[in-house]
Amino acid sequence: MQPTDHSNIRLLKEIAELLNEGTELKPMLEGALRKFLGGTNFETGWIFFINGKGKHELLAHDNLPEALSYNKCQFLEKGGCWCLSKYRNQELKKASNIIECQRLESAASANVGDCARITHHATVPLQSGKERFGLLNVASPNTIRFTNDELALLESVAFQMGSAIKRILLTKQEQELALVQERNRLARDLHDSVNQLLFSVTLTSRGGEEMTDQVEIKETFKEIQNLTQEALTEMRALIWQLRPKGLESGLMEAVKGYAEMLGLQLKVKVTGVLQLPSRIEETLFRLTQEALNNIRKHAGVKKAEIFVTITNRDVLLVIKDEGRGFQVDSLVNLPSFGLRSMKDRTTSLGGTIDWVSEIGKGTEILIRLPY
CATH class of the missing domain: 3.30.450.40 (GAF domain)
Incomplete structure (x- = not known):
């Protein structure tokens, strides 16, 4: 009826x-x-x-x-x-x-x-x-x-x-815009406060080293300099993650700039036209950031390779290094928070991520995202 x-x-x-x-x-x-x-x-x-x-x-x-x-x-x-x-x-x-x-x-x-x-x-x-x-x-x-x-x-x-x-x-x-604005605010605060404090510690320790003739004290100040420099690099990486410089000029430019900031030599090859939705582009950048961070911290090498292949349905991102590698026992029990974060980012967009790695034989990460 x-x-x-x-x-x-x-x-x-x-x-x-x-x-x-x-x-x-x-x-x-x-x-x-x-x-x-x-x-x-x-x-x-x-x-x-x-x-x-x-x-x-x-x-x-x-x-x-x-x-x-x-x-x-x-x-x-x-x-x-x-x-x-x-x-x-x-x-x-x-x-x-x-x-x-x-x-x-x-x-x-x-x-x-x-x-x-x-x-x-x-x-x-x-x-x-x-x-x-x-x-x-x-x-x-x-x-x-x-x-x-x-x-x-x-x-x-x-x-x-x-x-x-x-x-x-x-x-x-509106929520995404508010999130970007909050990221920018945090990035400015970190740069203006913590980043400057760490830089001041570096200068102070360098001055302390020059003011003493005692070997043990000199070594202590050198260690402070090394630790502070490492903290500065970590802080700059964090600021990049909050507010990536260069992403407005294209994904690959942002990736190259980030690798340069980390002190990594990066080889990049792109196949296809790199015109992706902004959400996919930022996710690829975040995934690459995490991978490059892992290479700098754990791989023991200063070189990496990135291959990007774009089709009309998806994009394939491959990140390779010839470093120490690690044992991938299971994708369920991933070896670090960073790798789990990468998997969560990928699966949230309906994509897939796989690791190929062995001790002493480097690591290869394969990420496929639909768009």
Whole structure:
């Protein structure tokens, strides 16, 4: 039975309240989709996020039939379809009935589970103003066409979702800007206070060494100088991590500058066009920072090599040295906090990281990030 106009208004109000309270994109959309399906004749649904290159990501879904949820939703995650093609070609402007669905047909023909008599779906773009984010698809058993009223309701919900998505993305941008500003403040404070104090200790110890003729005291002052110089290098590295100089001029320039600051000779080779999203670029820089720090502290060498290969889907970063190496027993029990941090950074973006290392045979780090 089709919900009344009053029921639709109440449903849209409840969905709006849910979306306004959401602070995380995925659970917010999952909750809104579940609420929408529960109050309409639509029984299953899924949401695609689509980036500027047209690559789609299955961000949310609810009540999928067995065939569509098979093997982590492989028929939704991979391949192309009519609605994605229309979306990429700017031909999908409003809620529309889909005559055929390649994904549903593929799932049915694969004979991997029950399709729950779902053969067609409706689709609507998720957008806010002229900014587009992806698609909302919904379906019901034994239904090949939805009414104009149902499509109008679907369009209303998509508008609400698009506005909520825009709000969360703007909030995240503001949070990232605030984080950058806080990093810059900490970097300035460290440079103006601790860094200057360490430099003063170096000068004082150098003066103390020159004022005495006693060998033991001279050696003590020399040791103070050495320790302070090491602390200065650590402090400069920390300041770089908070506020990387040169990243605005490109990833490789920033990496070369950081290696030079650490006193490392760096060989760099790039294959492909290095035009990456800012989040991927900064993550690659942070990962390289940690790797170069480890080389300086533990490898016992002053040389390193970096290879970057960019495809239209991912970027491969390889960092090599011919130093002491270490025994990689398990990626679960990594040998240092730095390596665990590298793994966490990589996996948080859906990437992979592997280490190849043996005692006395150097270390090779292989990082692959999708974008």
